[in-house]
Amino acid sequence: xCIIVIGARPAENHPVAATYLKNAAKRGAKLIVMDPRGQAxxxxxxxxxxxxxxxxxxVALLNAMLNVIVTxxxxxxxxxxxxxxxxxxxxARITEFPPEKMxxxxxxxxxxxxxxxxxxxxxxxxxxxxGMGISQHVxxxxxxxxxxxxxxxxxxxxRPGAGLHPLRGQNNVQGASDAGLIPMVYPDYKSVEDAEIxxxxxxxxxxxxxxxxxxxxxxxxxxxxxxxxxxxxxxGENPAMSDPDQSHARAALxxxxxxxxxxxxMTETAWHADVILPAAAHAxxxxxxxxxxxxxxxxxxVIDPPGEARADWxxxxxxxxxxxxxxxxxHPREVFAEMAQVMPSLANRTWERxxxxxxxxxxxxAPDEPGNEIIFAKGFPTANGRGRIVAADVTPPDELPxxxx
Numbered sequence: 364x365c366i367i368v369i370g371a372r373p374a375e376n377h378p379v380a381a382t383y384l385k386n387a388a389k390r391g392a393k394l395i396v397m398d399p400r401g402q403a404x405x406x407x408x409x410x411x412x413x414x415x416x417x418x419x420x421x422v423a424l425l426n427a428m429l430n431v432i433v434t435x436x437x438x439x440x441x442x443x444x445x446x447x448x449x450x451x452x453x454x455a456r457i458t459e460f461p462p463e464k465m466x467x468x469x470x471x472x473x474x475x476x477x478x479x480x481x482x483x484x485x486x487x488x489x490x491x492x493x494g495m496g497i498s499q500h501v502x503x504x505x506x507x508x509x510x511x512x513x514x515x516x517x518x519x520x521x522r523p524g525a526g527l528h529p530l531r532g533q534n535n536v537q538g539a540s541d542a543g544l545i546p547m548v549y550p551d552y553k554s555v556e557d558a559e560i561x562x563x564x565x566x567x568x569x570x571x572x573x574x575x576x577x578x579x580x581x582x583x584x585x586x587x588x589x590x591x592x593x594x595x596x597x598x599g600e601n602p603a604m605s606d607p608d609q610s611h612a613r614a615a616l617x618x619x620x621x622x623x624x625x626x627x628x629m630t631e632t633a634w635h636a637d638v639i640l641p642a643a644a645h646a647x648x649x650x651x652x653x654x655x656x657x658x659x660x661x662x663x664x665v666i667d668p669p670g671e672a673r674a675d676w677x678x679x680x681x682x683x684x685x686x687x688x689x690x691x692x693x694h695p696r697e698v699f700a701e702m703a704q705v706m707p708s709l710a711n712r713t714w715e716r717x718x719x720x721x722x723x724x725x726x727x728x729a730p731d732e733p734g735n736e737i738i739f740a741k742g743f744p745t746a747n748g749r750g751r752i753v754a755a756d757v758t759p760p761d762e763l764p765x766x767x768x
Contacts, residue, residue: 364524365486367479369397369421370496370506371530374405377494380530380655384492385409393486395479397424398496412479419760420469422502424476425509426757427465430457431480432516438484439518446742447515449752456754468757484517488524495532499607505755515750521739531655538653541708546577550706567705581607587615594621598675599642603631625678642675643668650676650695651717657724657738659709661717 366384373381388394388409396410399418407413416424432438433454443450462473462480483489491514497506510527519525531537543550553560555576565572578586580602586592588611595616606612616622616635624636627644647668653659668674676698683690692698696714703709711727724734742748762768 364391365393365395365483365489367395367397367483367489367491368406369491369493369510370498371492371494372398372405373492373494373530377530380492381406393482395482412475412482414471414475414479417468417470419500419502419763420757421497421500421506422509422755423460423465423468423757424471425506425513426457426460426755427462427469427471427473427476428480428483429453429509429512429516430460430465431462431477432484432513433457434461435477435481437481438516442518443516446518446521446749447752448747448749449754450516453512453516453752453754456756460757465757483513483519486519488522489517489519490524490526490528491519492528492530494530501761502755502758505758508753508755511750512752512754515752520750521737521741523737526737526739529655534654535652537655537657538651538659541653541706542702546579550702551708564705584608584612584615587618593619594623595619596623596625597632597636598625598679601626601630601632603635625675627672640678641668641670641672642678643672647672648674648695650674651699653725657734658722659712659717659725 366387368384371377373384384394384406388411393412394406394410395412395414396407397414397416398407399416399420401407401413401415414424434457438450462476466473466476491510493507493510497503497510500506514520514525514527520527541551545552547556548554549560549564553564555561555572556574558574561572561574580600583592583595584602584606587595602612603609603616613631613635616632619635621638622636623638623640624630624633625640625642626633627642629639633639643664645662646665648662648664650662651659652662674695676692676695680690680692699709699714699717703712708725711730711732712725713730716730717723724736726738727734739750743750745751
């Protein structure tokens, strides 16, 4: 009944998803677009409400909505008591953010904030679609916490038509994240700093694991400048273009003693490389992609890689063996089988099943059952099964526009 789009431009960047949103609006769903840039075209043409708030004031706007939900008694008390923790702290702190006070901060009239908050909380099913405009801020974590708090306080999660739906930045961000390509977690988001979890992976892989979380991409560039990192191996990434401070990143890449770049193009990053390893493009290799809808989908090669290009997994496997690791992978299906052994999200999934059924979502309860369309219907994958509500404070952007920028 109610759809919020924030930090994303679906019509331009997620056209398939945008089609569903447009069709929902045509059927009568209320579409609320929140974007500081404004969206004269695209998805905004189908919106019932357009909130063009001041850039960097996401928390102010979302906290004002939470204030309305709490003070006007729109909280789903039964859901909160049964499924969440941290609500009392939110209730106490959210009193500091009434819409009338936040209106000057975020640039949206108080009455509009109240109307949108009531609409989201009272609808039988409300869903939030968010993109990198939420996460790629100094206060990106607080932005996400506010969205989570909106869903948890109103019980708009864990049932059809409700929830939080990230619109990912690239086609396999979900799959890469699930597989553990995040510096502080193992596959399926298990903390590297948890001793019990680490023991499980040490037993599975037969070697000791580092108990210290890794560096983020921004921290890596800082570490190069601090002479803590001398060499890098970059696979399918272009920090010379995508880093938030390009000058800083390019100076770091130039400073490295040794840089290996593995990619399908001669990227801006590759110009800094000492060695370039040519990789196969998506149409030239087999493997799986996991989309934002939790569907693990099979990719099949339709042409051979050109020249000396090889699939990424094959290059990495040979690199490991040149270093004496003795890896025996001969096909992506073997890599997938190993992933399924340590990833609950892939339980009851096999390469053959995915090759046969490309529209199945995870998780799946049994080999002969379809995947679950709805997640968090029976609680959350936390120690106590509860979703955590965390209050966020309004902080100004780290950088504001000036004459040069």
